[in-house]
Amino acid sequence: MALLEIRNVTRRFGDFVAVDNISLSIEAGEFFTLLGPSGCGKTTILRMIAGFDLPDAGQILLDGKDLADTPPEQRPVRTVFQSYALFPHMTVAQNISFPLKMARIPGSDAARMLRETLDLVHLTDKSDAYPHELSGGQKQRVALARGLVNRPRVLLLDEPLGALDAKLREEMQLELINLQREVGVTFVFVTHAQVEALALSHRIAVMRDGRAEQVDEPSKLYSFPQNRFVADFIGHINMLEAQVLEPAHGHLRLAVAGLGEILAPPLHGIAIGSKGTFAIRPEQVRIGVHDEVQELKNHFLGTVLHFLYRGDVTVYKVSLANGAVIEALLPNAAQGRAELFKVGDTVCVGWRHESGMFLHE
Amino acid sequence: MSSRARKLLAPARLTKWAVSGPPFVFLLLFFVLPGVIMVIASFRYPGEFGGLAPLAAADPNTLHGFTLETYRFFFSDLIYTEIFIKSFLVALATTLICLVMAYPLALLIARSPKKRRDLMVLLVILPFASSFLIRVYAWMILLGPQAALSQLANGLLGVLGIAPVHLLFSPFAVLIAMVYVHLPFMVLPLYTNLEKHDPNLLDAAQDCGANAWHRFWRVTFPLSLPGIFSGSTLVFIPVLGMFAIPDILGGTGDMLVGNLIKEQFLVTRDWPFGSTLSIMLTLAVLLFVWIAAKLGTTRGRYA
Numbered sequence: 294m295a296l297l298e299i300r301n302v303t304r305r306f307g308d309f310v311a312v313d314n315i316s317l318s319i320e321a322g323e324f325f326t327l328l329g330p331s332g333c334g335k336t337t338i339l340r341m342i343a344g345f346d347l348p349d350a351g352q353i354l355l356d357g358k359d360l361a362d363t364p365p366e367q368r369p370v371r372t373v374f375q376s377y378a379l380f381p382h383m384t385v386a387q388n389i390s391f392p393l394k395m396a397r398i399p400g401s402d403a404a405r406m407l408r409e410t411l412d413l414v415h416l417t418d419k420s421d422a423y424p425h426e427l428s429g430g431q432k433q434r435v436a437l438a439r440g441l442v443n444r445p446r447v448l449l450l451d452e453p454l455g456a457l458d459a460k461l462r463e464e465m466q467l468e469l470i471n472l473q474r475e476v477g478v479t480f481v482f483v484t485h486a487q488v489e490a491l492a493l494s495h496r497i498a499v500m501r502d503g504r505a506e507q508v509d510e511p512s513k514l515y516s517f518p519q520n521r522f523v524a525d526f527i528g529h530i531n532m533l534e535a536q537v538l539e540p541a542h543g544h545l546r547l548a549v550a551g552l553g554e555i556l557a558p559p560l561h562g563i564a565i566g567s568k569g570t571f572a573i574r575p576e577q578v579r580i581g582v583h584d585e586v587q588e589l590k591n592h593f594l595g596t597v598l599h600f601l602y603r604g605d606v607t608v609y610k611v612s613l614a615n616g617a618v619i620e621a622l623l624p625n626a627a628q629g630r631a632e633l634f635k636v637g638d639t640v641c642v643g644w645r646h647e648s649g650m651f652l653h654e
Numbered sequence: 655m656s657s658r659a660r661k662l663l664a665p666a667r668l669t670k671w672a673v674s675g676p677p678f679v680f681l682l683l684f685f686v687l688p689g690v691i692m693v694i695a696s697f698r699y700p701g702e703f704g705g706l707a708p709l710a711a712a713d714p715n716t717l718h719g720f721t722l723e724t725y726r727f728f729f730s731d732l733i734y735t736e737i738f739i740k741s742f743l744v745a746l747a748t749t750l751i752c753l754v755m756a757y758p759l760a761l762l763i764a765r766s767p768k769k770r771r772d773l774m775v776l777l778v779i780l781p782f783a784s785s786f787l788i789r790v791y792a793w794m795i796l797l798g799p800q801a802a803l804s805q806l807a808n809g810l811l812g813v814l815g816i817a818p819v820h821l822l823f824s825p826f827a828v829l830i831a832m833v834y835v836h837l838p839f840m841v842l843p844l845y846t847n848l849e850k851h852d853p854n855l856l857d858a859a860q861d862c863g864a865n866a867w868h869r870f871w872r873v874t875f876p877l878s879l880p881g882i883f884s885g886s887t888l889v890f891i892p893v894l895g896m897f898a899i900p901d902i903l904g905g906t907g908d909m910l911v912g913n914l915i916k917e918q919f920l921v922t923r924d925w926p927f928g929s930t931l932s933i934m935l936t937l938a939v940l941l942f943v944w945i946a947a948k949l950g951t952t953r954g955r956y957a
Contacts, residue, residue, distance in 0.1 A: 345857060365860045378858035382876045391872075395863035439862065 294357055296321040296479055297342070297447055302351030304337050304503075311337040313503035314351070319447075319481060324473050326482045328490040329500030330526070335483045339449050342481065343372045355446060366395070371445040375452045377436040379424040386411070386420040389438045396443055406442055413472065414438045430461045434468075441476055450482045454489060466492050487527050491515065499523045515574075521652050524572050531578070531619050535571035535651060537563055545651055547571055551617030555591045556646035563653065570652040577648040578621035580609055580634070583641045592643030595619070597634050607633060611642050696724055696929035704923030724930040734914070734931070738938065741911040744825075745893040748832040749886050752840040755833070756885065760844035761874070764851070771849070778841050786835065790902050793831045797821040797903070827903040828910075832893050839892075840885040847881025848874070883946050891939050911935050 295318035304312040312334040319325045327335035340346040342353060344365030353360045360368060371392070379388050389410055393403040411417045414434040424432055433453060440448050454462045454469075470493060473480050484490050490497050491511040498508045499522070507519045518524035521532065538554065539546035545557040549571045557571065579586050586592045595613040609621045621642050634640055697720045699707040707719065728734050763774045781789060796803055799820065808818040821827055851874065859869045897912030904910075909917075911931065918928030 343861060345860075365857075366863045366865055370861075372858070372861045374854050374858055376852070376854050378852065378854040380855060380858070380873060391859070391864075392862040395868060 295319055296323075296356065297481070298352075298354040298357075299338065299342075300352045300354065302338070302341065302348040302353060304334070304341065304346065305349050310503050312341075312348070315503065315505055316351075317498055317505065317508065319479060321479055322477050324470075324480045324482065324493060324495045326484060326490045326494035326497045327500055328484055328487060328497050328526075330485055333500040334503040335485075335500050336451060339372070339451055339481065339483050342447065343370055343449055344368050369446040370449060371440040371447075372449045372451065373436045373440045373453045375455055377424075377432045377453075377456075379432060379435055379439075381424050384421050384423055385416055385427070385435050388424070388435055389442050392439060392443050398443065410438045410442045413441070413475065429457050430465060433457065433465060437469075437472065441472070441478060444476065444478060447479045447481055450480060452484055453482075454484075454486075462489070469493060491527070499526060501526075517650070518572070518652065521570050521572075524570075524650075524652060529575050529620065531573050531575065532652075533571045533617055535569055537565055537567040537569075537651070540565060544646060547651060549617070551615050552593065552613065553615050555649070557649045557651050558647045560651055560653070563651070567653060571649060572652055573619075573644055573649040575608065575620040575622040578619060578642050578644050580611065580621040580623055580640055580642050586641040586643040589643035590646045591649070592641055593619075594639065594641055597636050597638045597640055599636055600634065602633070609634060609640075611640060613642070692929045692932055695925055696927075696933055697721060698926050699723070700924045700926050704925065706925055724926045727927065728930055728934065737909060737914055738911055738934070741894055742938070744829065744832065744910060745890045747829060748836060748893045749840075749890045751829070751833045752837050752889050753882065753886065756837060756840035756844055757878075760841050760848050760881075763841075763845050764848035775842070775845065778838050778845075781838065787898065787902075789835065790831055790899055793827065793834070793903060794822060797827050797830070822903065823905040823908075825904070825908055828900050828908050831899045831903050832896065835899065836889045836893060839888040843885040843888060844878065844881045847878050847884075851877055879949075883949060887943060887946050890942060894939060894942075895935060 297319040299315060299317040299319075301314050301316055302312055303310065303314050315334075315338065317325075327338060329335050337346060341348055342360075344360065344363065347361065355369070380391065383391065386407060390403060390407050393406060398406070407420075408417075411420055414437055416431065416434055416438065419427065419431060424435065427435065433456075436453065440450075454465050457465060466489060469480075482490070482493060491514075494511055496508060496510055497514055498505045499514065500506065501522055507514060507523045509517075514523060514527050518527060518530075524530050525532065533552055534550040535547045537545060538548050540559070540563045543559055545559055545563065547555055547557050549555055552571075555571070579589065583594070593613045593615075595611040598610040598612045598618060600610065601608040605625060607623050607625060609623060611619050611621060613619060619642055695706060699719065699721060701707045759778075763771055763778075766774060795801060798804065799822065804821050807821065811818060855873055855877075856869050859873045864872065895912045895915075896910065897916045900908050900910050900913050901916075904913075915928055915931045915935070918924045918931060922928075
């Protein structure tokens, strides 16, 4: 049985349906992420798990027990707030000890748990500091420590890295992964940053308009998105309108707008004439002079429209003969890649037919 | 500082003086100067018909008209110290009652929807729209022997077999009016403080397992200490010097420092002693403010 089960939960605010009949089950020890644009209902779900909000319909079960009648202060669930919400009048040690005090844990045990937790988040030397004396990353760690100090069943994290700058954010991502592995507490993480979600999570629920569009492991979400929204939301992707011509012979023959006929990997139970989207990730598209790409089944001539030099890679936008514009990504570390293509250069783009995908509407 | 920076700052400095100069001069003329005059007056002899005795006519044996006589007199009769202590107790009681009454009200306003808050604050300061004296005289009617309040209180006491009491011209009347007049001065700073509290902190506390009492006692209350201190100061100090309310509503035995000072200047016409009493009062207030500030800063360093 799953540790935390969300069963057909709906939450409305007036006419607005924030969470629409959603069901999720989260396993013990999992790092589970709710990912989606703002307003998709991810924070509402978090607040309902914490108990600050109640579902209009459906159930939330922890260890098989319905939480509906348990107030937030009695749920074995802790939240790390986006703003950290550290108590400004308490020192780091007092902040972290607060849940222990509320749970009436005796002095010697409490002191040990405080010491261990301070150690866990590397804040032992800051234990007497007040929150306003700490940097953003340190405040973040105090908030985490306060959440973890008496080992809740579930730790909810509401965009906890949102307020940090890019460099610190990356560091904290690594720390979060290590921390979660070390304490083994189930994390439910809310974010709108797909890179963060991919880097941290065991599983991700991609949300839109109060519903989960797809729940999967990061690599599956990225490589095998189930629909246009997920494909578009996670990473970069080329998308073109397409229609199925021939669903046979171990591959799919598609007519793609602005591209012509191409081959794509087979899709189970698809009918001739089905309309949908052809999608391919820019890093799967090879770009080169004609001979280099020719051996690929799907290849097209085009001219460089413009390019973005990003240091590690260069992103090319290539305008193809039939009108489509395809984005291709070229690692700058590739051998002999001293010379870059320039705007207006004639190039050839191509991809292995199994790296593209057809998304049925 | 580079000459360029100095050039940039010169007009700024001029503006600064132009803006802060007039109030500075005003305070110098009408606050500092009278204060100095009062200090000097407290070391002189009273004139025969009020005011101060002329320096020239004074006995040369007495330091050319200057003396410590008034201070000696202040400490020689315990009655003055007693009145000071009583005034302190009344001020303290008023402050505490105001605090207990104002806190829930301020909390209620601070946690109301934004739209309703302004209206509620307006209601709190509405009494200022009518004259202070009229409001105090109104209490005279409310507490009078024919008023419903007295009838009710004495009826109740009668049932219990206790002799009827006079509400008016009593310490009770003084206290109730003191509280009534000063309550807004406690509500406003408290509200200003409570309104700034991050509501996430209460969620966080609840999330950490704190029930309603702990959320108040361990989060809201300690964070509101700066508001409590400023409200208490705003109530305590004016009550300490208040003479109108004891004059109007108090009995003969309810004289406070304010009344004593007023009497020295207007009735006894002993200006030096009146000045001495004023200075002692100022010192007492300064001591209180100093203690309040000390407490406020050590507890309020996070604010």
